[in-house]
Amino acid sequence: MTALLEADDVRKFYGDTCALDGVSLRVDAGEFVSIIGPNGAGKTTLVNVLTGLTPPSSGRVRFKGVDVAGAGPVRLARLGMARSFQLVTIFPALSVADTLAVAELARRGRSARPFSAVSRDREVRAAVEDVAALFGLGDKLERSARTLPQGDKKLLDVASAFALRPEVILMDEPTSGVSTADKTVIMETLVRAARRMGIRAIVQVEHDMDIVFAYSHRIVALHQGRVLADATPDAIRADADVVATVLGIAKTQGRTEPGRV
């Protein structure tokens, strides 16, 4: 069976710095995969390469069997892959409804329509309300994104990516910058939404090990641009090497940088 998303011996150099040094990984339908590793391990670079934002220096990235290395976000969105960013990425002045409508219109290939009113598109409006309800934003549709509390901003960011109804979604630290209490809410919300919306696989970068172990089917540990381990949460926990180099560091980070955004 072809993997949904597959990276094969991917290398990425920034000048002389090697950010990814021969990373291979595959994500199959139905999987929730977490990428972990200390700062500078190459996690964000890997997400950027997997989502076509950054072309790899060498190696292949295939999505549903199609080579998508450096394809760019627009093409990947069309193919069925979406992403959210590490820092909250929203349209500050746009309302929640308009933000979600951007994705709903793009998904239907209607973004370029110059004369039909967005507000009269009932199908898009209904879809927007559905997504907003799934993310608990149903009563905040007309609020502009900048006025939302931080947790809701994060949810809106993820919700707009979900609104593309991708097959695979990659999330770069979906719970970064929010309080511990909000983290669980966000994770529960997006796992439930993914199930309802028929999203087939989730890949996330995450620092919070409680969340990683609670939700992942598989964990990929990166260290200095290489895959240190790629196994189930139980196997990772049992791997003394990973615990020492990745978890040790990651846990310390979690404690010493509580305000990390």
Place this chain on the structure above:
Amino acid sequence: MIVRALGVLAAAALLLVPVAGIPYTTTLLLPAFGYAIALLGLNLLFGSTGLLSFGHALFVALGGYTAAALTSRAGVRSLEVLLLAAAVTAALVAVPVGLLCVRYVKIYFGMLTLAFGMLFYSFLYKFYTLTGGDEGMRVLRPVLLGQPLQHLDKVAFLTGPFYYYALGVLVLAAIAMRRLVRSPFGLALRAIRENAAKAESLGVSVRRYRLAAFVVAAVFGAVGGVLLVVPTGLADPLLAYWTHSGNLVFMLLLGGFDHFLGPVLGAVVFILLQDAVMSLTPYWRFVFGAILAIVVIFFPRGLMGLLDARRAPAA
């Protein structure tokens, strides 16, 4: 709602100006219509897409020179044909220029548009045989909707049929722009303005949409340019000069760029204010500079922002 009521009131007032029988005020308003149309376009680029052009006068001049060349060199007199020709010419020029400009944003975009504007100015100024150089090119009186109206003298033509024609084009342009900003296309542009990377990740091809906005802005600029040169009867290189682009930006800030009617208000107020201040002092530019500073510092949403205080900015 207040804005809508004021808009209807203003439109009614504009309809009645010629009837009130003050030819001076009537002719004074004519350039405001041309500017208003050009500004509706400029505002799609700035207000909606977040790209500030300092070279929009290029397209205004392009419209003006298209009208001049067609009336005085090619014998074309139909104003509808002139408007259409100007729109097509502007689109043809805007595609290659836009392709280069929209690769950049912020000040780099602004400087590049400025550079293209000055290039065009130099072209108009230097290619004497083609453009008439600093003397410019005559714009002959056009035929409106197939009606020659030769029996009317110049003032009667301008304050009568042409006034209403220009107002009609402005109303059509405003309706078209209103639809455009409320459409999926308009929403995509605002998304790009707010966060281009996010828009791209949601499937909006940022460069393509920026280019489309640039071309639409150019078309509105050229249409406005045609209506601008008919009353003066002349297209001259100063139309493309950077200070002219600067005036356009001034009008936009004065009227307010986060409401689609802000540009119209800006154009009308600018023209009336310019006339009033110029009659009082030769240092009108000094006064205008002070006004611009006050607007930017205290009323960043322009006059329209004052009228429409409840509305959230940039919605």
